[in-house]
Amino acid sequence: MGKRYEVCLSGSGGQGIILSGIILAEALGLYGGKFVAQTQSYGPEARGGASRTEVIVSDEEIDYPKAIKLDLLLAMNQKSCDEYYRDLKEDGMLIVDSTFVTQVPTSKAIQIPFTKIAREKFHREIVANIISLGTITEFMDIISPKDMEAAVLARVPQGTEKLNRDALKAGVMAARKFKESVKEKDSQPQELQRED
Amino acid sequence: MGKRYEVCLSGSGGQGIILSGIILAEALGLYGGKFVAQTQSYGPEARGGASRTEVIVSDEEIDYPKAIKLDLLLAMNQKSCDEYYRDLKEDGMLIVDSTFVTQVPTSKAIQIPFTKIAREKFHREIVANIISLGTITEFMDIISPKDMEAAVLARVPQGTEKLNRDALKAGVMAARKFKESVKEKDSQPQELQRED
Numbered sequence: 001m002g003k004r005y006e007v008c009l010s011g012s013g014g015q016g017i018i019l020s021g022i023i024l025a026e027a028l029g030l031y032g033g034k035f036v037a038q039t040q041s042y043g044p045e046a047r048g049g050a051s052r053t054e055v056i057v058s059d060e061e062i063d064y065p066k067a068i069k070l071d072l073l074l075a076m077n078q079k080s081c082d083e084y085y086r087d088l089k090e091d092g093m094l095i096v097d098s099t100f101v102t103q104v105p106t107s108k109a110i111q112i113p114f115t116k117i118a119r120e121k122f123h124r125e126i127v128a129n130i131i132s133l134g135t136i137t138e139f140m141d142i143i144s145p146k147d148m149e150a151a152v153l154a155r156v157p158q159g160t161e162k163l164n165r166d167a168l169k170a171g172v173m174a175a176r177k178f179k180e181s182v183k184e185k186d187s188q189p190q191e192l193q194r195e196d
Numbered sequence: 197m198g199k200r201y202e203v204c205l206s207g208s209g210g211q212g213i214i215l216s217g218i219i220l221a222e223a224l225g226l227y228g229g230k231f232v233a234q235t236q237s238y239g240p241e242a243r244g245g246a247s248r249t250e251v252i253v254s255d256e257e258i259d260y261p262k263a264i265k266l267d268l269l270l271a272m273n274q275k276s277c278d279e280y281y282r283d284l285k286e287d288g289m290l291i292v293d294s295t296f297v298t299q300v301p302t303s304k305a306i307q308i309p310f311t312k313i314a315r316e317k318f319h320r321e322i323v324a325n326i327i328s329l330g331t332i333t334e335f336m337d338i339i340s341p342k343d344m345e346a347a348v349l350a351r352v353p354q355g356t357e358k359l360n361r362d363a364l365k366a367g368v369m370a371a372r373k374f375k376e377s378v379k380e381k382d383s384q385p386q387e388l389q390r391e392d
């Protein structure tokens with residue numbers, strides 16, 4: 001990894017964004033031994049129901065804990081995708097919940113229907129955030145899957161460990177499937193991009 | 197309130213410090229309409245089991261989201277009291293869990309045995325953090341008790357609402373009792389300071 005890696009997780013209140021941020025920060029910091037700063041800010045826009053958290057990772061002590069230019073943006077709804085895409089680096093990674101984000105600003109967006117998977121596979125929309133953490137784990141080389149699992153299990157309610165472990169795995173598998181679909185698309189340029 | 201008010205909540209991992217920080221930030225930001233930035237940082241000291249979160253509150257947009265000089269420090273164990281007291285403003289407020297903090301650096305410290313109350317009154321050590329939020333609500337004029345209750349209830353596990361509401365109230369009552377004991381002490385200078 002470089003010296004500093006900036007992540008923003010965003011969506012609506014109730015999608016578990018803040019919990020995801022804590023889990024991601026703890027996977028990298030508490031379990032992974034990196035320097036991590038995680039911040040959530042509340043202002044007029046939070047009162048509109050938006051939820052956003054920033055996770056900064058570094059090999060060195062972090063002087064400025066807020067994101068300057070994002071390496072990775074997770075957008076769990078259309079509004080946060082529209083609003084925060086401009087904060088992404090040119091070669092940054094955009095991951096969207098394609099259940100709600102139907103218009104992406106770049107063809108390179110990683111589109112995975114986290115909430116649809118949560119509903120259909122687990123009958124619990126609430127695990128969409130944990131599925132998205134599985135996808136992030138697969139795409140962010142600096143996270144160890146073992147550390148992520150430990151961080152998830154330490155933060156989810158007692159009795160929901162199996163559900164959340166399975167949700168995390170579903171996110172990893174969805175990410176791999178997406179990678180495959182991109183490979184296929186590259187070899188068959190006419191084919192439309194598939195979402196799931 | 198002034199332009200900027202800085203709070204640090206600190207203790208050991210497992211004392212629910214991060215959750216307290218989120219609840220405090222949401223009470224002030226989501227429910228109270230203030231600008232709030234809440235940060236937790238992980239570095240070598242986190243791996244030693246320490247837990248620390250910072251909540252910055254302002255009437256204006258917050259440019260720098262980390263604490264510079266604290267207005268309020270909550271120390272839930274001795275180590276965090278020893279370590280972070282130096283970050284407190286000269287007229288800042290120190291609140292300690294006197295279950296674990298037996299040596300205070302100032303006679304002005306607000307000493308309340310949060311964990312002892314949690315154990316004895318609720319038979320659940322885990323609510324010590326919610327009790328401490330009740331005390332903070334009583335001492336921090338800018339928090340509305342109604343906003344704090346709403347923020348607590350939105351973040352605690354389903355089914356524990358009554359327990360946590362009662363814990364919050366116990367923290368308010370303990371704070372009032374402490375204020376009374378200080379008044380008594382001031383009128384009877386010979387009396388020893390009482391902890392509970």
